[in-house]
Amino acid sequence: MTYEGLFRLDGRRAVVIGAGSGIGREAALALAAHGAEVVCADRDVPAAEATAAACGGTARELDVLDAAAVARAADDTSPDVLVFTAATNVRKRLLDYSAEEFQRVVDLNLKASFDVVRAFGAGMVARGRGSIIGFASIRASVTEPGQGVYSATKAGLVQLLRTAAAEFGPSGVRVNAVAPGVVETPLTKQIKDNPAWYEAYAAKSALGRWAQAEEMAGAVVYLASDAASFVTGSVLYVDGGWTAVDGRFDPPN
Template sequence: MTGYEGLFRLDGRRAVVIGAGSGIGRESALALSAHGASVVCADRDLPAAEGTAERCGGTARLLDVLDPGAVRACAEEAPADVLVFTAATNVRKRLLDYSGEEFARVVELNLRASFDVVRAFGAGMVERGHGSIIGFASIRASVTEPGQGVYSATKAGLVQLLRTAAAEFGPHGVRVNAVAPGVVETPLTRQIKDNPAWYDAYAAKSALGRWAQPQEMAGAVVYLASDAASFVTGSVLYVDGGWTAVDGRFDPPN
């Protein structure tokens, strides 16, 4: 296929999606498969990964990203043309209430594990001379609120990690980008989604006046994975319903 009609096609490419068992990861795997990629669905919940793999005709793999050796083994055994990773955690507490254990837990998954993933899969891409790495940051990388300090810090750190990888891997033909969602109905946000006051307040904050569904992140993933984004690297693509563009929702009278 030649010309613009094939811009978003991923035929002949292998995509590894880490966190494919649910939420944004699952929808990313389904979307990449729909555009022609063969997909490895990796997750620490193997039955969930198997469920996604069955739906997209891919393969499932048990992967705990907190185990650096397992991450390296996955990268060696399933070399990727496209890597998507979504794994993250959050402890919503104000800084003065945070424990050292909670801080370490959030940093370990959101930042240290991301460092291991980018290095492990990036090394193979650099060697082969091509690839696209897509990490999931958050609006919290640039805007925050009380109770989000550590999570925000890790997501800001992830953005800079990915930008640095873009700078270092770019000369070898590897692109590295971040997607920054707003509020999305996923297992990570269940705590606030189940509170009507929180849910309504968050919905009102975006320009579109609602939460996102996980499948609404899939287009950004396909775009960044594909040749449509062949000159896009080191970027943060906000898929936030206008959250970061809107400073409050007060609509003054004419």
């Protein structure tokens, strides 16, 4: 491998779960641009087909809440790279949460991730190679009122991925997490639609703005490629400095 080809993914198949929109869509486009054959998986079939058409890939319907469907997808596709982004959030304080809301967030953010990592990881371990990239969040390490259950699931996801890295590593499989800050995606629409919240979140990061979904794509390509051949069990923060800044303070003149 020469350095000029360090990020190339020619000859590799990547499955992107959540490819229909947001970060998943941009990840699929970026992986394809670097030579990967991309399977665009999403519950929203027309959205997956649109992404597949844009990157020369194939579309697949997949509801990650259906563990049997996840297992079939893993067997059918046998990828070298797996990226999964699917998540949900119910922004409520703990005392206002219902049991149904708690279960809904845990089922998608943590239980489905468990099923995905096991199903796709088993094939990679058997083949002796692979890269698994899961999307956590800054909320895995820092939180705020109304983010308790989401934060708990993302912290749990990080530890799940770290454990998978420890268990799959001897077989040549790498497992890592990307932890975005605030990104303009459908998941954050509730915040974006409130100007006061939008500005407050923008001001919190060191860069003073929100991220665009395409700004997560470089992290995905890096972790998928040989450039990260000795990187596993890591959390790559792509947060504009959010977790580095302990609040914002402008001293008086």
